[in-house]
Amino acid sequence: MSETRAINFGAGPSALPQSVLEEAARGLLNFAGTGIGIAEISHRSKEFAAFLAEVEELIREQLNVPSTHTILFTQGGGTAQFSAIVLNLLARHRLLHPDLKDEERIMDYVITGTWSKNAAQEAGRLGGAKINIAADARVTSSDGKSFDNIPPHDAYKFSQSPALIYYCENETVNGVQFSHDQQAPESFPFHLLPKDALLPLVADYSSSFMSRPIPRLADHAVIYAGAQKNVGPAGLTIIIVRKDCIVDVDAAAKLGAAPVPIGLAYKSFAEQKSMPNTPPVFSLYVSGLVLRRSKALGGVSYYEAVNQRKKDKVYAVLGDGEKLGLLKGYVKRGSGSWMNIVFEVLGEGTEARFLAGAEAKGMKSLKGHRSVGGIRVSLYNAITEEQTDQLVAYIRHFLAEETVTSNS
């Protein structure tokens, strides 16, 4: 069966380990020996409850999530969380500071790409506070308008006592990512944040979750991730919330905060073990299988090492292609994502040849996001080092061919 499988470099939904898919296929007909398939079994059954508890524990253990934080599972993807973080954290701020006017509440947004821009836009739609753009990568970009960099630390201006501080750790569309090396100038500037033991710091980890350890996880109020990159099928959102951010939104509404739709209120999920209503059972199942496998392989440290080698190899061949004038990376070095590597293939018709050649070798979904164009190579956990080597070999071969052609 493996011969017919493509190598899927897509940005999400994206590749899953074949062994997991084979186990999930069996689970579809019979889950945990119940004679009932995983998509059919009651979410209130003891078998599913045990599985869900295990999924939570697999995340807690591998990411070292402290007991100060709760892990929630919801639906709606990062987009639903764009709204949920604002509504829940403004409710929290209202309870802490009931007398402030809306214009005295501030939400800090760090904008480094398409997704953080969208998140800030949603905050603006919902209102209830002023938005401070704490940093904008377009300002520090090469051309004044592109999301091609992580801003240097001196470009940030955080507010004194914000209701929320937001950043997107990895920008899937643009291919920029904060460094997890706290010494690197492209790291998130934790040291510049207001001094507060209970920082309202929110991070969108959708496309890098479980790919390497999360720096200063315990200092975050909310970390969320759609499952459909490194973890599982679309339809599941994983949220790590510090417990002081799970607030009584109805009490806050009585003080004037915006009412929070029940499906976006962290409290309803926390109180009912992520099941105020039917959860996305199959997505949770596959995610659990992926996380079991990840643990067996050595957890996020294992993936950190593998993913580092994978991205080093691709950036190396990209560098070679740049020297030959055939490729052009979209992102400043140092700001480049481990997960999504975006570049152009220069010359008329060359990109189409690149894609067709890759396709002929069973390498798919390499076309860049429609808003950016070019090529995007996504190297999520399920892409093996061997598959990465195949891609790199293909790119080397392509560069050699093109060089011969252009010299002939």
Next chain:
Amino acid sequence: MSETRAINFGAGPSALPQSVLEEAARGLLNFAGTGIGIAEISHRSKEFAAFLAEVEELIREQLNVPSTHTILFTQGGGTAQFSAIVLNLLARHRLLHPDLKDEERIMDYVITGTWSKNAAQEAGRLGGAKINIAADARVTSSDGKSFDNIPPHDAYKFSQSPALIYYCENETVNGVQFSHDQQAPESFPFHLLPKDALLPLVADYSSSFMSRPIPRLADHAVIYAGAQKNVGPAGLTIIIVRKDCIVDVDAAAKLGAAPVPIGLAYKSFAEQKSMPNTPPVFSLYVSGLVLRRSKALGGVSYYEAVNQRKKDKVYAVLGDGEKLGLLKGYVKRGSGSWMNIVFEVLGEGTEARFLAGAEAKGMKSLKGHRSVGGIRVSLYNAITEEQTDQLVAYIRHFLAEETVTSNS
């Protein structure tokens, strides 16, 4: 493989056709010949776009959805829709009647069970209008407090020009359902509704969607259903919306309506073919396979006939058990659901014997909802007539055994 499969009478997530599960298992590894599994493929791929268009068409065709209505796919289940219907229809009402005060806007709720009670509670949480309980089945119940009936037509009091009129067609927990026979006293009283060509009529069809035709579908503003009963795995919500209810929620917010979180705004889904963000791809896939199969069998008319026979058989044996004093239906006859049949097994320890005996014959998930107790038999589309016969035979045998025991 089929020998190991249980007969799953659960209320949802619930049984799916084995042939569909087998096809889905293959699709997990290779979707539409792409070499990429369905949980891995980009939702923007042409293969998935074609599949999604087919899913929509399968619903439109089988339910006869007119061109006045759009079909949307979202996440979050009925619970997310409890909020979405209020926010979108209050935005619509604001645009139609910008000068009304909140207390002059009215939402009519018909309460017939747990889910409609929860829906009305969410409307109360969100505010923005007064709630009129147009009918409450507890008032017309046998004991003044139970959800055991569909109120008679003279029990309804609708408002003149409400922003929303809500009912839940089938109450999964309580086992009451509106009759689809418009002559029956237990039908929904369409003739009592305010005269308006564009009625803001909302129906929760979560647990009866696709089980039989929807009466007066075209007169509804919104019909929604979680997939996880008759259609597919949990994690997908299907919404049929009349186009005048897909409104510019931001324009309404400028006039004072509550801002609508982007993931709950019908407009964002309608404008982007249900993909403002990544949809629940696998749930959509399995739902599509189920709907293809349904069409091949003859569509909702086929299921109407089969489901009628199935429920007639179960209600018949329930009637026999009642005559023997061994069973007791929870619901008034005429108000009983086709999909969820709720009853008690009388006598100390008898219910436990009933469940154990069923389990021994591979019949599972018959325990009633924790809030009601007793037995609940769910007869969704995937439960065959033959499986229903097996259950009925078991109940007959059980009644005979118990009669012998109590007579000896």
